[in-house]
Amino acid sequence: MIRYILRRLLWVVFLLFAVSLITFIIFYLLPSADPAALRAGRQPSPSLVETIRQQLGLDQPWYVQYGRYMKNLIFHFDFGFSYQNGVPVRQLIFSRLPASISLAAGAAVLWLVVGISVGIIAAIRPRTKLDRASMGLALVGISAPVYWLGLVALYLFSADIGLFPILPGANSYVPLSEDPFAWFTSLIMPWFVLAISFAAFYSRLLRGNLTEVLSEDYIRTARAKGLSERRVVFRHGLRSAITPIVTIFGLDLGILLGGAILTETVFNIPGIGRLSYSSIVRSDLPVIQGTVLLGAFFIVFANLIVDIVYAYLDPRVRYE
Amino acid sequence: MSAADPLIEVRDLQMHFPLQRGIIFQRQYGAVRAVDGVSFSVGRGETFGLVGESGCGKSTTGRLLLRLLEPTGGQLFFEGEEITHLGRRQLAPLRRDAQMVFQDPYSSLNPRKTVGSIIAEPFVIHRLARSADERRNEVRDLMDRVGLNPEHYNRYPHQFSGGQRQRIGVARAIALKPKLLVADEPVSALDVSIQAQIINLLADLQRDLGLTLVFIAHDLSVVRHMCDRIAVMYLGKIVELAASEQCFAAPRHPYTGALLASVPVPDPSLRAIDRRPALTGDVPSPSAPPPGCRFHPRCGKAQALCASDEPQLKAQDNGSLAACHFPLNAAEAAAMLPRRSS
């Protein structure tokens, strides 16, 4: 098991290096605009642009720039400065991180609880009306785009424009440290909107897996041992059926932590997603690099955790 | 029997599958020695049996004979020509002459193709029977020959029973009139009352088409019925090589004896429980075979020599070959057989 974890950790390091290199090369080779020109402001003179270019070190070959960037990153945890306004990228990113984490974590809890419960219920009552209804609803949940759901939610429940104004509307996000209650209520709608499609997907997935697992031979053995049906379904059945869910959950959570762009936009939550969108539009390379690296880190790290949990669940995997 | 003009000849054939381990770079730390130095030949028109339990290497040997795998050692000859390391293109003509029938009739047929197209595929691949009409006639003939209704040309495999699916597999294998047919456990997955039908079919086809048949199975009774000569395999090696009747009436290798003694027969007065020697444990892993004679840890007759010296196949008193330092004598062999003492 230790060997397994070590191997995964080495992969994490390698992957992060690879991501940083690839991102760097992409933006170096295919810039959408000259960052020096953008930085220089409106109608700059060529000499000003050239000065800025030298200042930012953009005249150096790409591997020198990359080397400098990585050195700053690894030894000083310095992500550079935004081309746009000179603010340290680290500050930009970390100030937005709590909002993204709040959004992703809350939605994750919600979709896990709902998705798994519905999946289990549908699997143990196959082909009943309950099963068909819930799977049908789930299909709707998966198909509805998240921004549409967000807008509909706002239209129905938002305090300022909604038909039944019971929840705070867009732009009402407040950090947890400032006002826990307001933080919580402002996130209720975003959590639901974000969680719906995942919950729907997870419930369908779990239902499928669990139904298949419950027809396996070892479930028959468990029943033949005289175990209670609850124990058979939860301890024997769910334990097997949950492993693909664990894998997907890691990926989904990792991606979301890097910024749920659409939800953040609809509800005007100051998270990483909106930061990365605006930095792409403005070719603000250091910020883009920062958000991409952060996103990659979350995904890779989430996958590492998932791999370890998977190996804990399924002993056959530990022998790779 | 086959020395003069063998169809297949195998010399010291080896198939080692590497085992690898490592954090970043995979290092080979051992190998699964699936086939570890096997030699035999099969004459034209002969039915040759390969028998043994799981892990003995018989299926791997079957695949090696057809060059579905490339041996890691030894030599393989087909009709006198060496085919051991031929490339794919050079092997193409061999594919017409050597075919295989597989064990599982449920997974060896493509469920998305009609039976007709499955059987016609060999013609298409080797560019014979060019026109669709010609192919259809050939396929109908083949279906009739294996006992299927030619009118079912357009049906799909799932519409057939296990036994019928196996017939489809056989039809596909004999489509191009091969010289060699390797049957890898062709009846193990079938119901008892159907097995005899397929066994008889194979025997009839062999006679009518002059096929050479290599029959791989773990079921000793079937092998004895079908085969002229038999090789008993254990952990990648042949431990006994004999004419079928000799092998089953007078086994010389203790493992062969143990196998025969373990088979339950439909006669309550000949219980295996009474006959069999105390054979403990399971078959060791082919990645770590015991030193010396591979069977010695489980053998009732083993002595010090057996742990250090690997025995080679030697001629025995009854004409069979056995790789053993202390082979069974006639009395010991007789005690293990499911025969009524007269």
Add this chain to the structure above:
Amino acid sequence: MSALLSVRDLVVNFETEDGVVHAVEGISYDVEAGKTLGIVGESGSGKTVGTLTIMGLTRANNTKISGQALFDGSDLLSASEQQMRAIRGDQISMIFQDPLSSLHPFFTIGAQLIEAIQAHRSVSKAAARDRAAELLTMVGLSDASDRLSQYPHEFSGGMRQRVMIAMALSNDPRLLIADEPTTALDVTVQAQILELIADLQRLSGTAMIIITHDLGVVAEVADQIAVMYAGRIVEQAPVAELFANPQHPYTRGLLASIPRLDRDRSSGLEPIAGRPPSLVAPPTGCAFHPRCARAFGRCSAELPPLEPAAPASAHLVACLLDPAARSRPA
């Protein structure tokens, strides 16, 4: 002596999209305490469904069950699910064909054994663990306490089946049902397992039902044999009698179609013509008649009752042929 298990007129039908599957069509048999009944049949004969039904493992919306299965006087078929759970694994245990897929791959075998014990006995985990180690030793596995923390995939096929046997016998059941216990195993391992089962059975006095398609296996371990075809018992007799004097054309057909090590090498096998019947639309009259060389007019119309072959004989046959005609070569 009243039997431990008495099955009377068991019928099991499944309602499926393709129609009603007549899996078991009225079978009756007795199992005496300490004795072994061998049920022989091919796929589709109903041999497995019958015993699963006795265990209460086929109760679903689309299953129709009728008949009686008297175990110690009370009918298992009408028992509640709770009552059945108390009996399963405690009074009646079952082992299955494929020991790899029958053990949960994620739990250690120690955990699975302990679970089987604690389901029916209120003992501490430590006590259950000791008992588990004891059971493993009893079934011939060495280093029992080390083995408890191993996983099923670390064992070979024979060892896994031993674990299944240990699990089944953990609470000293009165009846053990073994469904094709050796079919997935190598020949030498098969012999070991059969011997183990026979020894354990003798030591503990457990009755056994062994289900198999292999006539050699039943000859090895059974006291009484029932041959099933298309959901019915077509022949039933004490073991020696069945092999000495098989009566039903299906039984005779089976014996003639298998290659046998105890006979001289015959010139050809006599297969049974045709295919096993559809359970959705079984043949009228005797289900075997389309494949029977001796079928005559009445066979397609009348269902032959299972009756003694000779007056007061323990040998029962379901065939309309004259007893003398059955034994004559066709």
